Amino acid sequence: MTATAAPTAAPFRFFDVQVARTRRLGPSMVRITFTGERLDELVSGGRDQRFKLFLPQAHQAAPVFADTGDGWYTAWRAQDPTERPIMRSYTIREQRPDPSEFDVDFALHGADDPAAAASGGPASRWAVGARAGDRLTVLAPAVEDNGGVDFRPPPGTDWILLTGDETALPAIAGILSWLSPGTVAKVWIEVGHESDRQALPTFADAEVNWLVRDPAAAGQGAPVLDALRAADLPAGTPYAWIAGEAGGVKAVRRHLVGERGFDRRAVKFTGYWRRGATEEDLIAELTAAAAAAGRE
Ligand SMILES: Cc1cc2nc3c(=O)[nH]c(=O)nc-3n(C[C@H](O)[C@H](O)[C@H](O)COP(=O)(O)OP(=O)(O)OC[C@H]3O[C@@H](n4cnc5c(N)ncnc54)[C@H](O)[C@@H]3O)c2cc1C
Numbered sequence: 001m002t003a004t005a006a007p008t009a010a011p012f013r014f015f016d017v018q019v020a021r022t023r024r025l026g027p028s029m030v031r032i033t034f035t036g037e038r039l040d041e042l043v044s045g046g047r048d049q050r051f052k053l054f055l056p057q058a059h060q061a062a063p064v065f066a067d068t069g070d071g072w073y074t075a076w077r078a079q080d081p082t083e084r085p086i087m088r089s090y091t092i093r094e095q096r097p098d099p100s101e102f103d104v105d106f107a108l109h110g111a112d113d114p115a116a117a118a119s120g121g122p123a124s125r126w127a128v129g130a131r132a133g134d135r136l137t138v139l140a141p142a143v144e145d146n147g148g149v150d151f152r153p154p155p156g157t158d159w160i161l162l163t164g165d166e167t168a169l170p171a172i173a174g175i176l177s178w179l180s181p182g183t184v185a186k187v188w189i190e191v192g193h194e195s196d197r198q199a200l201p202t203f204a205d206a207e208v209n210w211l212v213r214d215p216a217a218a219g220q221g222a223p224v225l226d227a228l229r230a231a232d233l234p235a236g237t238p239y240a241w242i243a244g245e246a247g248g249v250k251a252v253r254r255h256l257v258g259e260r261g262f263d264r265r266a267v268k269f270t271g272y273w274r275r276g277a278t279e280e281d282l283i284a285e286l287t288a289a290a291a292a293a294g295r296e
Helices: 072-078 114-119 122-129 166-178 223-230 246-259 279-295
Strands: 012-026 029-035 050-055 086-091 094-096 101-107 135-141 159-164 184-191 205-212 238-245 267-273
Touching (some): 101 122, 166 184, 238 246
Antiparallel strands (some): 029 101, 050 135
16 A cells, blocks of 8 residues: 555645536446636646545535645644544546546445445545535645656556556556557456446557456455466566555566566556555554654
């Protein structure tokens, strides 16, 4: 998981945004389009551009911050956890000018299964119920070349490998739309339902493999790893980008580096979520690890 314990503010900036409209993309995904003042100053680097979303608590109409200046992270941590905004990591799926707006695609974990609805987290639950006018705050890039873009294939790359689940689908879509014409790309995407598949426009020479989870496997299967093991991969120098559930991401990375001989520097891997852990749990782990490292 790369939720940073203390995300840097520059070249990121806070923007107050509101929901312009929502569109259900399939059983497991909803696209929320945000608008707001000064959004012309938000500059996405495209590809897998990450940003931080701050949700109001259930009893609030808008996120309540003690401070959104340079010391925001310390102030946010010091706030009462029942009052401070809920912080989550997401991807800018697409940004458009005139009018200035951007889309975020939310995976609705638990939302399509009433029995599991309680297992969805605050962000997923917020997205299910989002309505035009709902207010949020985001910490988003103000310059195109920013540290929130990880997909950076080095010169000399012959082909691209992408894998992910629904949470990584917005980033994979952004990467595919960014690739140069003719770039060879092999893509594996795990989704919950056949109708979660999306059109993924690209000029690349991309082969997209959709892997629909078996509901009976309930988090036990490893569809991407199984498909990769069986795949014939192209010759030449690869660059891999892997995201999704942290355990699955590690297993795919291990396969590519250990069994396929990929150069570990050419494998960008990111746990976008971890089974059984909220983003608060992951941030707490990172904060504790940073404090322990500081004591050594
Ligand atoms: C850089 C980055 C970019 C991301 N971009 C996107 C994006 O564009 N769209 C998107 O939907 N997600 C994205 N994610 C993942 C998202 O931040 C997590 O899924 C997050 O945990 C959702 O918050 P929540 O409040 O719904 O659940 P939390 O409160 O964080 O977690 C509650 C419970 O739900 C489980 N859980 C969390 N996510 C899932 C899931 N997808 N499926 C099943 N169980 C889950 C957790 O393990 C936990 O048990 C991204 C993550 C990172 C690090």
